[in-house]
Amino acid sequence: MAAAHKDLEFADWNSILLTGGRVIDPANQRDEVADVLILEGKVAAIGAEAKTKAGEFQSVLGSVPHFDATGLVVCPGLIDLHVHLREPGQSAKETIATGTASAAKGGFTSIVCMPNTSPSIDNAGTVALIREKAAREGVVNVFVAGAITKGIAGEELASIGSLKAAGVVAITDDGHCVQNNDMMRRALEYAGMFDLTVMDHCQDYGLVMDGVMHEGYWSTALGLKGWPASGEEMIVARNILLAELTGTRVHCQHLSSAGSVRLIREAKKRGVPISGEACPHHFVLTDAAIAGSEQFWKEDGKGIFGFENGAVKPTWPNYDTNFKMNPPLRSVADREAILEGLVDGTLEVLGSDHAPHCDYEKEVEFDYAPFGITGFETELALSLMQLYHTKRLGLSQIIEKFTVAPARLLNLKKGTLSLGADGDVTVFDPDAEWVFEREATASKSKNSPFYGWKLKGKPIMTIVNGRPVYTE
Numbered sequence: 001m002a003a004a005h006k007d008l009e010f011a012d013w014n015s016i017l018l019t020g021g022r023v024i025d026p027a028n029q030r031d032e033v034a035d036v037l038i039l040e041g042k043v044a045a046i047g048a049e050a051k052t053k054a055g056e057f058q059s060v061l062g063s064v065p066h067f068d069a070t071g072l073v074v075c076p077g078l079i080d081l082h083v084h085l086r087e088p089g090q091s092a093k094e095t096i097a098t099g100t101a102s103a104a105k106g107g108f109t110s111i112v113c114m115p116n117t118s119p120s121i122d123n124a125g126t127v128a129l130i131r132e133k134a135a136r137e138g139v140v141n142v143f144v145a146g147a148i149t150k151g152i153a154g155e156e157l158a159s160i161g162s163l164k165a166a167g168v169v170a171i172t173d174d175g176h177c178v179q180n181n182d183m184m185r186r187a188l189e190y191a192g193m194f195d196l197t198v199m200d201h202c203q204d205y206g207l208v209m210d211g212v213m214h215e216g217y218w219s220t221a222l223g224l225k226g227w228p229a230s231g232e233e234m235i236v237a238r239n240i241l242l243a244e245l246t247g248t249r250v251h252c253q254h255l256s257s258a259g260s261v262r263l264i265r266e267a268k269k270r271g272v273p274i275s276g277e278a279c280p281h282h283f284v285l286t287d288a289a290i291a292g293s294e295q296f297w298k299e300d301g302k303g304i305f306g307f308e309n310g311a312v313k314p315t316w317p318n319y320d321t322n323f324k325m326n327p328p329l330r331s332v333a334d335r336e337a338i339l340e341g342l343v344d345g346t347l348e349v350l351g352s353d354h355a356p357h358c359d360y361e362k363e364v365e366f367d368y369a370p371f372g373i374t375g376f377e378t379e380l381a382l383s384l385m386q387l388y389h390t391k392r393l394g395l396s397q398i399i400e401k402f403t404v405a406p407a408r409l410l411n412l413k414k415g416t417l418s419l420g421a422d423g424d425v426t427v428f429d430p431d432a433e434w435v436f437e438r439e440a441t442a443s444k445s446k447n448s449p450f451y452g453w454k455l456k457g458k459p460i461m462t463i464v465n466g467r468p469v470y471t472e
């Protein structure tokens with residue numbers, strides 16, 4: 001692999017020439033070996049003229065840094081539309097600095113942070129605070145999602161117009177879910193007026209109650225309170241009906257169940273403005289992981305993940321709180337349905353739901369641990385493993401779900417390598433094998449279930465506005 005970049009001091013530059021990589025830009029239906037030139041933060045040339053232009057520029061302003069991307073994929077900077085940065089108020093878990101460093105390490109150039117902070121992002125002042133802080137301390141582009149309701153408490157609508165004016169790219173009560181259907185209807189009507197996407201964490205409180213894992217065989221075997229899939233599907237169905245009623249798009253976040261995929265597939269066929277997102281943990285793991293069941297590890301160990309290498313040992317009962325997230329890991333059938341939804345386009349975007357929590361919070365009984373796991377640094381590899389290395393999808397289709405699809409959903413001027421576009425680029429090796437180590441994560445929190453896993457697919461360079469912010 002090329003190591004030329006190690007000798008260069010990139011920090012002063014916002015121009016770079018990437019040569020010999022496989023350039024995949026789904027927005028422009030491009031998939032070919034080509035050179036890419038970023039000049040002063042913008043995509044300046046792709047193909048034969050990249051070198052010529054770099055030469056011209058060079059003679060005027062000195063040499064343009066060069067990276068040999070032969071054998072690597074060069075694509076528009078990846079976007080993660082569902083992440084928790086924990087500022088303001090929860091900086092023991094994560095900060096904008098550490099969260100964006102982890103994003104860069106995962107290959108992401110743009111991220112959308114959720115409003116369940118302390119205080120929540122339900123007013124223009126807090127939006128401004130985060131945007132200013134992100135501009136100063138963040139290493140990737142940070143877009144902000146505002147709250148639907150004040151304090152994400154579900155009782156009174158937030159000032160949606162002023163949130164939009166302050167620059168939010170969407171609204172959601174993520175972490176919570178607006179239970180009152182009329183309030184959700186009004187939120188959709190306002191959001192429609194302001195041309196703002198509404199994202200929703202789909203959870204019916206009555207059905208879910210104090211459930212901590214998927215309701216099924218394993219919740220019974222482990223003696224843990226179950227959370228039925230219908231607790232998610234009920235709200236997905238509600239969102240479909242309200243999207244239809246109001247004409248405003250609703251994006252259903254972190255879907256985990258077969259029924260949700262089925263509902264969205266059917267609604268889309270009728271032209272309802274609805275969309276869905278999948279997170280790697282839901283299409284890689286199942287609830288049997290919480291039991292540490294032999295069955296789970298054997299079943300998957302035979303497959304692409306190579307647990308037989310001894311990285312992860314089945315232990316019964318496991319109760320590892322790093323397998324606890326909202327919504328929960330579900331059954332094998334649910335996992336398959338999420339994969340099918342990704343393959344047939346029902347679920348058009350991938351997101352991490354990067355949700356950092358401190359060790360002391362997670363190191364308690366399963367019932368008491370907070371929901372959520374970190375995700376930036378394993379997201380690309382797990383997606384490639386479950387979708388590309390298993391031949392379910394091609395690279396271009398996967399990259400689409402990480403670039404142009406989320407950009408379109410949120411009206412972001414990102415996600416393409418069109419001439420003149422922002423110079424955000426991700427360079428990755430789809431075949432590189434590596435082990436995810438706890439000591440290596442750039443996140444402030446360590447709550448991942450994937451340590452010790454042998455992964456395949458690795459970000460090599462993350463470029464934001466022409467500047468490498470991460471190099472392998």
Ligand SMILES: NC(=O)N[C@@H](CC(=O)O)C(=O)O
Binds near residue numbers: 174372
């Ligand atoms: N997903 C999670 O399990 N946790 C998220 C909240 C959320 O995304 O709903 C968190 O903020 O910790």
Ligand SMILES: [Zn+2]
Binds near residue numbers: 175253254326327
């Ligand atoms: Zn959520």
Ligand SMILES: [Zn+2]
Binds near residue numbers: 084114174175355
């Ligand atoms: Zn979330």
